[in-house]
Amino acid sequence: MTEGRLSITRAAVIGGGVSGLVAAWELARSGVAVTVWEAEGHWGGAVSALTLGGITADAGAEAIAVGRPAGLQLIEDLGLRGDVLTPRRTDSRIAMADGLRELPPSVLGVPADLDDPRVASLLSAADIERARDEREAVSDSTTTVGAYVRERLGDAVVDRIVDPVIAGVHACAADDADLNTLLPGIGALVDQTRGLVPAAARMRAGLGPSGSAVASLRGGMHRLTAALVDACCATGVDLRHASGISRIQRTDDGWRVTDTTGAVTDVDVVVLAVPPRVAADLLHDDEPQLAASLGAIETTAVRVVSLLIECPDLDEFPAGPGVLVAAERTDVQAKAMTHANAKWEWWDDVLPANRHVVRLSYGRAGQPAPAVEGLVEQAEADAKALLGVTGSWRVIDSAVTTWQESLVRPTPGHAQRMRDLTDQLHGLPDLTVLNSALAGNGLAGIIQLAREEATRVVTSRPSGHSPQRTGESAVPLARISAHSDRSGEAP
Numbered sequence: 407m408t409e410g411r412l413s414i415t416r417a418a419v420i421g422g423g424v425s426g427l428v429a430a431w432e433l434a435r436s437g438v439a440v441t442v443w444e445a446e447g448h449w450g451g452a453v454s455a456l457t458l459g460g461i462t463a464d465a466g467a468e469a470i471a472v473g474r475p476a477g478l479q480l481i482e483d484l485g486l487r488g489d490v491l492t493p494r495r496t497d498s499r500i501a502m503a504d505g506l507r508e509l510p511p512s513v514l515g516v517p518a519d520l521d522d523p524r525v526a527s528l529l530s531a532a533d534i535e536r537a538r539d540e541r542e543a544v545s546d547s548t549t550t551v552g553a554y555v556r557e558r559l560g561d562a563v564v565d566r567i568v569d570p571v572i573a574g575v576h577a578c579a580a581d582d583a584d585l586n587t588l589l590p591g592i593g594a595l596v597d598q599t600r601g602l603v604p605a606a607a608r609m610r611a612g613l614g615p616s617g618s619a620v621a622s623l624r625g626g627m628h629r630l631t632a633a634l635v636d637a638c639c640a641t642g643v644d645l646r647h648a649s650g651i652s653r654i655q656r657t658d659d660g661w662r663v664t665d666t667t668g669a670v671t672d673v674d675v676v677v678l679a680v681p682p683r684v685a686a687d688l689l690h691d692d693e694p695q696l697a698a699s700l701g702a703i704e705t706t707a708v709r710v711v712s713l714l715i716e717c718p719d720l721d722e723f724p725a726g727p728g729v730l731v732a733a734e735r736t737d738v739q740a741k742a743m744t745h746a747n748a749k750w751e752w753w754d755d756v757l758p759a760n761r762h763v764v765r766l767s768y769g770r771a772g773q774p775a776p777a778v779e780g781l782v783e784q785a786e787a788d789a790k791a792l793l794g795v796t797g798s799w800r801v802i803d804s805a806v807t808t809w810q811e812s813l814v815r816p817t818p819g820h821a822q823r824m825r826d827l828t829d830q831l832h833g834l835p836d837l838t839v840l841n842s843a844l845a846g847n848g849l850a851g852i853i854q855l856a857r858e859e860a861t862r863v864v865t866s867r868p869s870g871h872s873p874q875r876t877g878e879s880a881v882p883l884a885r886i887s888a889h890s891d892r893s894g895e896a897p
């Protein structure tokens with residue numbers, strides 16, 4: 407936390423996901439009295455745990471990007487550095503209509519080397535020739551990743567590689583994904599490197615193979631949440647779970663927050679660490695313009711089915727650590743699958759012989775999440791098809807987890823809209839909003855934003871408070887996801 411003049415004494419953090427917990431810890435370490443309200447009966451939001459056959463596992467997020475320092479720095483600050491693991495396998499696959507193909511080194515599916523044999527297994531010779539013959543002129547009106555890559559490298563690169571990666575990671579079609587959000591500054595880099603493929607190679611340099619630029623914690627990413635809860639407790643944060651906030655109102659000297667039981671608490675500053683629609687509803691009366699901007703953000707509902715299986719066919723990890731499913735693969739409903747114990751070595755310590763954990767994610771942009779009823783059976787069928795299982799298969803345990811609004815869909819114009827939203831927000835010294843729309847879909851980004859914004863609200867609110875807007879923000883504008891932490895990383 408940056409040193410600053412402490413001008414607030416009480417803060418309400420609404421939402422006990424990672425962003426809310428990080429902000430609460432930062433504020434408490436600055437001497438602010440903090441209360442966190444979390445609607446669910448557990449902490450962590452998208453970074454929470456479930457029990458599968460008696461083993462505690464990740465329900466949602468299972469990795470963190472290492473390309474941005476913020477994630478690993480937090481892990482270090484929480485004393486978990488010794489438990490950081492990198493994936494033991496990075497040879498992810500794309501499921502095409504005619505079988506699995508290994509994902510070549512890429513950025514968001516844009517190949518970093520057209521001579522790589524993995525590219526030849528995905529694209530025809532004619533497709534590769536088209537990609538080599540990169541077109542210089544791209545119209546200024548190109549606003550999506552799909553359109554940009556189509557114009558430069560041809561349709562096949564988008565349909566067979568870029569689209570499955572973006573659908574799997576951002577729950578968004580490539581042709582609907584904002585170029586400036588997912589590949590900010592790409593035009594300048596392409597000019598410098600004289601092509602999109604060399605630009606992808608430059609971006610990948612130092613990151614190692616696709617899928618290797620992430621890490622996790624021994625035992626699962628949910629340990630981050632547990633450590634944050636412990637750190638909050640140790641700094642005196644008042645943590646209230648199963649306790650949602652239904653209303654916030656401005657008062658003469660701050661805010662009044664009302665929980666779902668009707669209990670009210672008065673504070674100087676509010677941190678809204680909830681999905682954008684929830685923040686929009688809460689701000690509707692007092693900050694209608696901000697509420698309208700937040701309400702316009704699109705999210706995709708995601709369901710993850712976790713399966714604990716006994717299946718000797720899987721002992722050799724036939725599909726590597728994970729599979730992204732191309733739209734042409736119509737016999738499979740899942741958009742991505744992770745073979746958890748193929749990816750993370752810590753599972754070896756807790757899984758008996760022949761047992762495996764696979765996680766399948768469902769939910770396509772613009773569509774409601776598939777019904778829970780029958781989804782485990784669908785996931786079994788999808789997993790068997792993707793893994794090529796012919797022998798014995800027994801499901802020991804299963805779990806379905808739903809996130810209605812945790813994954814933000816970066817539709818065209820998203821980056822500009824988020825810059826405007828950040829400008830509006832930075833005019834308000836006693837309020838901050840934390841979500842994946844502002845930070846990018848990914849943990850490292852949301853952690854960085856939470857820390858920056860906690861600093862801003864501590865230092866920017868004048869003593870002897872008046873709730874008027876300030877002209878300048880105390881910290882630079884929140885960074886709009888330098889292509890999100892999750893981009894380019896296969897499951």
Ligand SMILES: Cc1cc2nc3c(=O)[nH]c(=O)nc-3n(C[C@H](O)[C@H](O)[C@H](O)COP(=O)(O)OP(=O)(O)OC[C@H]3O[C@@H](n4cnc5c(N)ncnc54)[C@H](O)[C@@H]3O)c2cc1C
Binds near residue numbers: 426443446649847
């Ligand atoms: C299935 C899934 C897998 C993911 N995998 C990865 C991954 O592997 N790596 C990665 O970097 N990122 C991943 N992400 C993205 C990452 O997890 C999120 O960007 C990040 O966790 C968002 O944190 P958050 O605290 O902003 O939001 P959330 O985690 O959504 O937390 C918001 C919290 O607010 C609470 N809330 C809502 N309304 C109220 C209310 N009225 N009052 C009080 N509380 C309320 C919710 O219950 C929730 O706990 C994944 C996301 C999902 C959904």
